[in-house]
Amino acid sequence: MNSDTGDGPPRAVLVAAIVLAVGAVVAVLVVAAVLQRTPGPTPVAVSAVPAPRADSTECATLVAALPDRLGDFRRAPLVDPAPAGAAAWQPEGGGEPLILRCGVQRPADFVVGAPLQVVDAVSWFRVQDSAGGDRATWFAVDRPVYVALTLPSGSGPDAIQTISTTLAAKLPATAPDPAPLG
Template identity: 90%
Template structure:
């Protein structure tokens, strides 16, 4: 007797339905596993520093144009209360974050003759961390507001290059104005 001529659906339809159901279950399990491995970013605590222009129009323009990713770092929320003019990105492994502060005061060490590094038409002044020699904060010093970018060790050049591009597009260049020596 031929089973394809019975009262139920043809065998090929039953096999296809079973394969489709098993495939759907496998897909749901894979998606669930991937979603579990991608935790929500942990809020980053950003300490307050003197930032007299953090609530300026220039900082609002810059903050609204910042990207969601800087190389291997993804945008992270800030712990409340977050200082005005601040943004953070965190690596996927939960390591040390990158911190941007807009509208900060001129760095004390930024005096006439201080060495500058130009990245994509933006002049940066580097301040070495006094505790951790591998950490530095870079200050964009040729825009209407000072912008500080603190980079953790091993973060690479992507962050400063991307921020330089955003700065060059969103804030006009201004003459560099270091403090007088002495």
């Protein structure tokens, strides 16, 4: 008696179906294992700086509208206690985070005649890191609150462009108010 002439499907079809089902289960398990090993962003410690307007409505509006990604950086949780008006993003491969602080004080070097750079309708004032590295903090100086964005070396233009777009959409432009000379 030939087993291929029975009431069920041919043996070759059954074997192929079983192999396909086992392969699909293995594929799902491999994908799940890879996704489970992908670490989430590590919480970032943000030091407190004088930020008298960090609890303002403007800062709450801005922080709520901040994107999850800034170029190769993705939003990271903050270590508690986190200062009000702060946010951070970490680079995909690890490294120094990008930090935003809203409601900070006017930078001391922002005086009449200080050079500004306009990015997507937002005026920025740059303060170089005092440690002499390539890291810099950019201050948005033409909004109702000062916003500081600290960029690590090599972070590229994506972050400041994206933040500028968000600032322009969420906070109205105001005239910059530099300190008088002398």
